[in-house]
Amino acid sequence: MTAQKGRDLLLKTDSSGTGSFTTVAGLRTHALSFNAQTVDITHAESAGAWRELLAGAGIKSASIRGQGLFKDDASDVLVRQFMFDGTIRDWQVIIPDFGTVSGPFQVTALEYSGQHDGELTFELALESAGLLSFAAA
Template identity: 70%
Template sequence: MVAQKGKDLLLKAHDGAGFVTVAGLRSKRLSFNAQTVDVTDAESVGRWRELLGGAGVQRAALSGAGLFKDQASDALVRGAFFAGDILAWQVVIPDFGTVSGPFQVTALEYAGSHDGELTFEIALESAGALSFAVL
């Protein structure tokens, strides 16, 4: 994969009719994590830690920061946060693929100074199985 433009990484939320891009995000991040299950015992070779494959909990976290540029995406994100709704989300990674699945908005922060624009930060946590589709 060659270098890609960061602006091409898109965060989309399902609004009931289809996926819409969350407008105004200047930075976005997707991370995957998996817990490990340690099964080391007194007979482990050389006393090296042993892990049980496929047994840990997997999770993904999404985050972004920027400014809302349209009222529809602002209302969708804000509504999902305050209702505690789990929505279908997509992350489009250019020349790689699309990660899709249920996420819950776990943080929503607004900030602004008297001589600047209103900005926001959003954090989402996976709430079920995710899928990956190659572009």
């Protein structure tokens, strides 16, 4: 992947559960991480006593973190309600010239902050809650 502007990464959600995605915020910082747990199958006869792992057996997960400004009052209300209700909804992370990661996520953290001479910002964390898909750009 070549160098790109960080602001081009978009975070969208299916606000109503009907498959229609809308951008919820103007994010200033964002991060998407993928994780896979390992399953250790090392035993007394493992070559040289080196650890052995079982291929494809661990739990996969993804996390999204972002900080920025809500697009509008409706976006603020929507994400806040998802947080309070523990709603699992489909989200999309669009990475230009790379692709789109889509699937169910749950809002696991929502924090508001601001300085006396600046705007109110928020920080949000999402955790995957099911099968994710990737569509190359």
